[in-house]
Amino acid sequence: MNLFHKLSNWLRLKRQEANVLCVGLDNSGKSTIINQLKPSSAQTQDIVPTIGFCVEKFSTSSLTFTVFDMSGQGRYRSLWEHYYRDAHAIIFVIDSGDKVRIVVAKEELDMLLHHSDVKHRRIPILFFANKSDLQDSLSSVKVSQMMGLDNIKNKPWHICASNALTGEGLQEGVDWLQDQIRSLKS
Amino acid sequence: MSGSENKDINEVNSKWLDAHYDPVANLYTFSSCVALADLNGDGESKLVVGDLGSGASNMKLKVFKGTSLMTENTLLDLPTGLVAFHMDQNEPRTPAIAVASGPFIYVYKNLRPYFKFTLPPLEVNELEQEVWSQAREDKIDPMSLKEMLEGIRNKAQVPLSVRSLKFLMLEHQDMESFVNMHKQQPIRRQTVITCIGTLKKNMADEDAVSCLVIGTENMEIYVLDPEAFTILSKISLPSTPAFMDVTGQFDVEFRITVACRNGNIYILRRDSKKPKYCIELSSHAVGLVRVNKNIVVGCTQETLHGCTQKGKKLWTTYLPASIVTMGLMDHKSRGFQAVLVGLANSEVHMYRDKNLVNIIKTQDVITSICFGKYGREDGSLIMTTKGGGLIIKILKRTAVFDEKDTTPGPPVAQSVKLNVPKKTKLYVDQTMRERENAVAMHRAFQMDLYRLRLTAARAYVKALESNLTPMSSSASEPLKMNAVVQGLGPSFKLTLNIQNTSVCRPSMNLAISFWYDEKLYSLKTSFFKIPLLVPGLNYPIDTFVECLSDKGISDVIKVFVLQIGRSNPLLTAHINMPVSEGMALC
CATH class of the missing domain: 2.130.10.10 (YVTN repeat-like/Quinoprotein amine dehydrogenase)
Incomplete structure (x- = not known):
């Protein structure tokens, strides 16, 4: 049995599983991104503000992702930290059209990075500078500068501009995340 | 600090x-002209500002979204107050903006001008009206018009209209043209709005329909109907209101607090035409x-x-x-x-x-x-x-x-309870024993203390008798010595300070000898004579000690001051040598 297990792993017959935590401020598009990543048969039309959190699953060529889609509303943000321990990767969604609240996103990110369950782990973080279709949206470079992402030294991170409504930029980010998780697991 | x-x-x-x-950002405004409201009903609040501009021009109604200006409308006059309020039950629930400016309230819906409310005109002085009608028929010249108006201003109960007051301010040459320009229009006296607030009509909900409450220059407060903009209630004040706060519901019970220009605060309530309370x-x-x-x-x-x-x-x-x-x-x-x-x-x-x-x-x-x-x-x-x-x-x-x-006071630590451990059985037993046998314990302690003192005194006497101390006790040769070791090693400088403490007798025939472990230390001269010691003077005597061991150990060097012809040393000093730190040099 064990041998078969190893063999199937080696042949990548069975997909590996990864727990991913999806966080970000309210109205940044977390649920929309997760919805877009699901197979088209499982997608929903209406996205409503998430209460508490939702667990979603989707798979790529080699990994099965279990995503904890956290609510971004102020009163639910205190829930995030309870899921840091079991997460293999973090997706942080930023509304690149909301310039005023970039500081709030930065504050939440800093709190995340300084949390004892995250601080010393080499956990990959994927940033989506979402809503890139908006006219006055910030570029991913500008977002990473305003968020101070250059200061993250001990974790692999990647930022990509995305448009969750059309799915633009999402695949690039998920591919990066998949490579990171596989390189960490092997 | x-x-x-x-x-x-x-x-x-x-x-x-x-x-x-x-x-x-080019925003010049006061707190009364700023409001936050969800103008589009999309869940995002915008900042609505009645911008005073330069005070004479560029008055604008500006709406900010995020960091940028979304729209701006030009205002005709300086805004004195701005509120966002729901004026109807229509869906979606988007608030209207009311801007108070001069005698008018401009109401904007969806950021478009919707309605203009004008304060009711005030009663005009009859004499003034009479005088102006004479001027219209050219019966009197501007100079006599001025004289008559001045007379009215000084005596009349009802104050003059703005037009007459402006006329009285004019220079002689401008009067004629002013009269010709204005004499055809009827005289109107109007007051201006000084402050504005909102009052829920009959429900306490966040998005319930609200009445506008306005304070005017002629010392009155009006409550306006939210849809028809008719005056629902009118309250007189002893002075002109400057700041206003409104709470409650118009149909149930409400309370209007106004700070007036006479330095008093009046509190008004429903069903009272006069202020209920006054704070001076x-x-x-x-x-x-x-x-x-x-x-x-x-x-x-x-x-x-x-x-x-x-x-x-x-x-x-x-x-x-x-x-x-x-x-x-x-x-x-x-x-x-x-x-x-x-x-x-x-x-x-x-x-x-x-x-x-x-x-x-x-x-x-x-x-x-x-x-x-x-x-x-x-x-x-x-x-x-x-x-x-x-x-x-x-x-x-x-x-x-x-x-x-945050101002100073007793520190927080003062009220923190200390974690004192519970009393153990052993502790209680000991306490009981101490209480019962207090006398015996005290005696035992005192006896031991006396014994200790006796032992200490005996040891001291013995040391004195055998001249083991650096103080000489003999009456014939009173001497004092102290020793200083300098250096890190392996070479040390040993300085002995010898002093004759007698009043007038010099010491002679003295010698110093050292006793030390020859495996550990070597001294250049381990025996030398001391010259004559004059009383009171301090004689430093130097010698060099070489440490021979590199194991980081140290020993005691004993110094004896001897008198030639006597076998007992006069005094003895024990020098605790420091550990040699410079072993690499050996």
């Missing part, structure tokens, strides 16, 4: 996030805020007073600078209310009751303050500066304001 101040500033900064600062302030009010059921008023004397809604004064706080503006911080989701006071020293102080809970340092003097939901963020603080800047700060999610005052 400065260190603690710096710490305070850091602590202040830790409560707020600096979301945006535009020093040249020691100086003029510069701001009025209601926190829960209490009124907080800022005065020109750099003071902040707290009063109950029945007019009883609760507390007074003294401020470091004069007040420029005041605002309420009402964080509904946390149930936190505080008063924000913008001071002339570019600070915003946050008071909870009389306690200063937070200080925000700003880049410029703040002229308007507004706290509420901006965009999607509940805890946003919007401020505009004297120089036309716009500052947006966001309250941190983790920020907690201490209940306690």
Whole structure:
């Protein structure tokens, strides 16, 4: 049995599983991104503000992702930290059209990075500078500068501009995340 | 002192996030002309500002979304107040904007002009009307018109109209043209709006229909119907209102608190045509805020007073600078209310009751303050500066304001309970034993103490008798010696200071000898003679010691002062040599 297990792993017959935590401020598009990543048969039309959190699953060529889609509303943000321990990767969604609240996103990110369950782990973080279709949206470079992402030294991170409504930029980010998780697991 | 101040500033900064600062936003306004409202019904609050422009031109109604200006409408006159209110039950529930300016209220819906309300004209002085009608028929010349108007101004009960007052101000040559220009129009006397507020009609909901409440220059307060803009209620005041706060529901019970220009605060209630309570302030009010059921008023004397809604004064706080503006911080989701006071020293102080809970340092003097939901963020603080800047700060999610005052008082540590361990059985037994056998224990202790003293005294006497001390006890040769070791090793310099302590007898025939472990140390000369010692003088005698061991051990070197012809040393010194640290040199 064990041998078969190893063999199937080696042949990548069975997909590996990864727990991913999806966080970000309210109205940044977390649920929309997760919805877009699901197979088209499982997608929903209406996205409503998430209460508490939702667990979603989707798979790529080699990994099965279990995503904890956290609510971004102020009163639910205190829930995030309870899921840091079991997460293999973090997706942080930023509304690149909301310039005023970039500081709030930065504050939440800093709190995340300084949390004892995250601080010393080499956990990959994927940033989506979402809503890139908006006219006055910030570029991913500008977002990473305003968020101070250059200061993250001990974790692999990647930022990509995305448009969750059309799915633009999402695949690039998920591919990066998949490579990171596989390189960490092997 | 400065260190603690710096710490305070850091602590202040830790409560707020600096979301945006535009020093040249070109916004010149006061707290009464700023409102936050979800104008489009999309869940995002916008900032609505009645911009005073330069004071004479460029008056605008501006709407900000995020960091940028969304729309602007030109205003005809200086705005004195701006409120957002729901005027009907229509869906979606988008509020209308009412801008008070001169004698008019301009109502905007969807940022388009919707309605203009004009204050009812006032009664005109009959004599004045008579005089102007004569002027219209050219019966009197401008000079006699002026004389007659001056006569009316001095005597009449009803004051003159603005037109007549303007005419009286004119120079002689301008009068004729002024009369010709204005004489055809009938005389009207109108008052202007000084402050504006909103009052829920009959429901307490956040988005319930509200009436407008306006205070006017002629010392009256009107409550307007939200849809028809008819005057529902009219209340007279003893003075002109300057600041107003309204609470309650028009159809149920309401309370209007007005700070007037005569330095008094009047509290009006439903069904009373006259003020119910009056608070007489020691100086003029510069701001009025209601926190829960209490009124907080800022005065020109750099003071902040707290009063109950029945007019009883609760507390007074003294401020470091004069007040420029005041605002309420009402964080509904946390149930936190505080008063924000913008001071002339570019600070915003946050008071909870009389306690200063937070200080925000700003880049410029703040002229308007507004706290509420901006965009999607509940805890946003919007401020505009004297120089036309716009500052947006966001309250941190983790920020907690201490209940306690930040001003000095007994430290918190004083009230912390110490964790004293419980009494064990052993402890109790010991205590019992001590209590019962106190006398015996005391005696035993005293006996041991005497024995110890006796042993110590015997050892001392023995040391004296065998001259083991660095003090000579013999009457014939009173000497004193101390030794100093210098150096890190392996070479040490040993300095012996010898002093003859007798009054007038010199010491002679003395010699010094050393005793030491020859495996460890070597001395150049281990025996030498001392010259004659004159009483009172200090004789330093140097010698060099070489440490031979590299094992980091040290020993005692004994120094004996001897008198030639005597076998006992006069005195002895034990020198504890330091460990040689310079072993590499060996």
